[in-house]
Amino acid sequence: MNxxxxxxxxxxxxxxxxxxxxxxxxxxxxxxxxxxxxxxVVYGLHAALSDWPLDRVLYTALVAEPxxxxxxxxxxxxxxxxxxxxxxxxTASIASAYVELGGLQSPTGxxxxxxxxxxxxxxxxxxxxxRPVLSLVLGATDAAIYIAASWVLPEGSGMPAGVAxxxxxxxALLGAAxxxxxxxxxxxxxxxxxxxxxxxxxxxxxxxxxxxxxxATSHEPPPAKATGAVAVPALATAAPAASAPAAPAPAAPAxxxxxxxxxxAENGTEERVLIERMLQRAGLHVExxxxxxxxxxxxxxxxxxxxxxxxxxxxxxxxxxxxxxAASALRAxxxxxPIVALIAQGRTIDxxxxxxxxxxxxxxxPIDRAALLALLARFLEKPYQPKS
Numbered sequence: 001m002n003x004x005x006x007x008x009x010x011x012x013x014x015x016x017x018x019x020x021x022x023x024x025x026x027x028x029x030x031x032x033x034x035x036x037x038x039x040x041v042v043y044g045l046h047a048a049l050s051d052w053p054l055d056r057v058l059y060t061a062l063v064a065e066p067x068x069x070x071x072x073x074x075x076x077x078x079x080x081x082x083x084x085x086x087x088x089x090x091t092a093s094i095a096s097a098y099v100e101l102g103g104l105q106s107p108t109g110x111x112x113x114x115x116x117x118x119x120x121x122x123x124x125x126x127x128x129x130x131r132p133v134l135s136l137v138l139g140a141t142d143a144a145i146y147i148a149a150s151w152v153l154p155e156g157s158g159m160p161a162g163v164a165x166x167x168x169x170x171x172a173l174l175g176a177a178x179x180x181x182x183x184x185x186x187x188x189x190x191x192x193x194x195x196x197x198x199x200x201x202x203x204x205x206x207x208x209x210x211x212x213x214x215x216a217t218s219h220e221p222p223p224a225k226a227t228g229a230v231a232v233p234a235l236a237t238a239a240p241a242a243s244a245p246a247a248p249a250p251a252a253p254a255x256x257x258x259x260x261x262x263x264x265a266e267n268g269t270e271e272r273v274l275i276e277r278m279l280q281r282a283g284l285h286v287e288x289x290x291x292x293x294x295x296x297x298x299x300x301x302x303x304x305x306x307x308x309x310x311x312x313x314x315x316x317x318x319x320x321x322x323x324x325x326a327a328s329a330l331r332a333x334x335x336x337x338p339i340v341a342l343i344a345q346g347r348t349i350d351x352x353x354x355x356x357x358x359x360x361x362x363x364x365x366p367i368d369r370a371a372l373l374a375l376l377a378r379f380l381e382k383p384y385q386p387k388s
Contacts, residue, residue, distance in 0.1 A: 027128035121175025129182030139172020292321030
């Protein structure tokens with residue numbers, strides 16, 4: 001297989017496309033509202049300006065409209081938020097049927113919008129690049145609707161079965177190609193942004209005095225300093241070793257006590273380094289986010305891909321989107337995992353605001369290691385019960 005073609009055929013995982021789930025869900029909602037409003041208007045104009053019987057237009061609307069508004073309502077349910085692609089497929093199937101069966105409203109069975117339904121796989125892939133296989137599934141659904149229409153419409157007014165299959169197949173393949181192309185482009189952009197973020201974090205100069213001060217407050221040893229020199233053991237100048245008691249061996253570091261995946265969004269560089277090190281030393285896998293918007297995208301992406309974070313830490317003071325705004329957005333999108341706010345010491349107002357925004361608890365900076373691990377243990381060692 002050509003090396004240039006191979007990447008195009010490989011699936012792009014949801015973890016590489018943060019925020020895409022919200023885009024697809026938004027597309028389903030926009031499509032449902034647009035067809036629910038445009039359908040009666042367009043078909044009503046045919047009834048008013050041509051020979052389409054008004055009763056047929058009303059009967060069709062009485063069937064299609066409840067289905068479209070039900071599909072829209074499902075996008076706001078917990079199931080709909082967890083399966084945005086299937087919500088878009090359901091809405092697109094209803095919309096395609098509404099458009100492709102428009103000939104039922106015409107006395108001759110002629111439908112000027114017959115081919116618009118076949119364009120759905122391509123149009124949807126352009127604005128909401130779902131998995132390519134769903135473009136193929138929608139194309140098969142369109143073909144089935146076309147064939148069904150040929151049975152109920154007057155002879156000659158519908159599309160022959162062979163033509164319907166060919167047209168639907170072509171547009172389904174074009175939609176799958178468009179969706180995969182869009183997903184590859186988005187994944188490349190996400191990798192580039194991630195690499196840039198890592199480079200920025202790696203290129204920031206350290207601030208040893210502040211890190212050491214925070215380490216002392218949190219009972220964590222400061223990070224090791226690379227000096228480029230080789231340490232040379234000091235020469236003994238005291239009495240012989242036989243006359244002095246041997247120094248006790250240093251205690252072995254404590255073994256990790258916690259297990260899980262944590263998302264950390266902390267605006268302060270030194271605090272972020274320190275908290276990340278605390279969590280890693282406790283045995284946790286830590287993923288970082290630059291701001292609240294990135295934290296929201298990563299948390300939702302991980303949830304939609306079936307590998308949610310065990311705990312999300314959000315600094316309440318972050319650029320682009322604050323921790324409280326990110327927590328509110330996550331709860332609004334149906335995220336039900338534990339979220340912990342990181343707030344400055346003595347800020348009572350921040351504590352109240354963070355809990356009202358959807359955080360389950362808060363940790364006060366500078367972070368105390370024992371208190372932080374005790375807080376984490378509450379979420380990791382027993383089933384989490386979301387706040388009502």
